[in-house]
Amino acid sequence: MYNPLDPPSTDFNRDHPPASDIEPIVRAALAEDVGDGDRTAALVDDAAQIQASVISRESAVLCGTAWFTAVFAELDPDLKLHWLAKDGDYVRPEQELVRLEGSARSLLTGERTALNFLQLLSGTATLTRRYVDRVKGTRAQIVDTRKTLPGLRTAQKYAVRCGGGVNHRFGLYDAVMIKENHVAAAGGLGAAIYQARMAYAKVPVIAEAETIGEVEEALKSPAPPDILLLDDFETHLLARAVNMVGQHSRHAHNKVLVEASGGIDQNNVRDVADTGVDRISIGGLTKHVTAVDLSMRVTD
Structure with missing residues (x-):
């Protein structure tokens, strides 16, 4: 229950939305983007394996790692993700945020949907931090x-x-x-x-x-x-x-x-x-x- 007298929490793990809130939104986003199949990714060899990483091109506050991870988990549970930063971290230009490894098709199909979540939520967190810094x-x-x-x-x-x-x-x-x-x-x-x-x-x-x-x-x-x-x-x-x-x-x-x-x-x-x-x-x-x-x- 909302309580206006509660102090702000900085424990993002405790406050993280449950999977039951994240997974339906992720499935809806994938359905919107993939439809009945990724025509372009289908041109890639089904057996092809790749490694990839996500970097930030600007200074920001990272947010949305669970949504990003859920996208790839929904597409292919065999994909491996290794996060190098966590929600709430301040990240800098060219900083590597996460490494991914697995099916080329799965990584290419999920790329845009996963990034959409991560970019949007990081944008909200970053703008909030700017205001918070101004009233310190x-x-x-x-x-x-x-x-x-x-x-x-x-x-x-x-x-x-x-x-x-x-x-x-x-x-x-x-x-x-x-x-x-x-x-x-x-x-x-x-x-x-x-x-x-x-x-x-x-x-x-x-x-x-x-x-x-x-x-x-x-x-x-x-x-x-x-x-x-x-x-x-x-x-x-x-x-x-x-x-x-x-x-x-x-x-x-x-x-x-x-x-x-x-x-x-x-x-x-x-x-x-x-x-x-x-x-x-x-x-x-x-x-x-x-x-x-x-x-x-x-x-x-």
């Missing part, structure tokens, strides 16, 4: 959103963790997130928060505030939210809201986290972090992704 020395955590590629949410959220970021709620079911339309329907932000607390005693509640007045209203609720989401606030208003929440938490002995979102990029994320917010959520981590440039080369 502050209390702010970099957080993802639900703006993920359909079918790849588990994978992309894992990539965010590999980059040093923190996951927001996974879906609509593991936290309550009260936004403008919910507030209008409930008759006010305070009323919406109270209704959420009464309906879901054990589910985290996130409430969006669009003005300082709504910050005050949320904090006056008999049961304030776990996270107060401040959308498109100017930095001076963010700092003011952080101070208000801090005073509330000290007096009420009820910790409320402050999250900033909206209009945040690598140029201004440090300014936002310096206001004292606890979290900064950025949809671009999983939405505006540039794949890392990787290449598979036959070595023998």
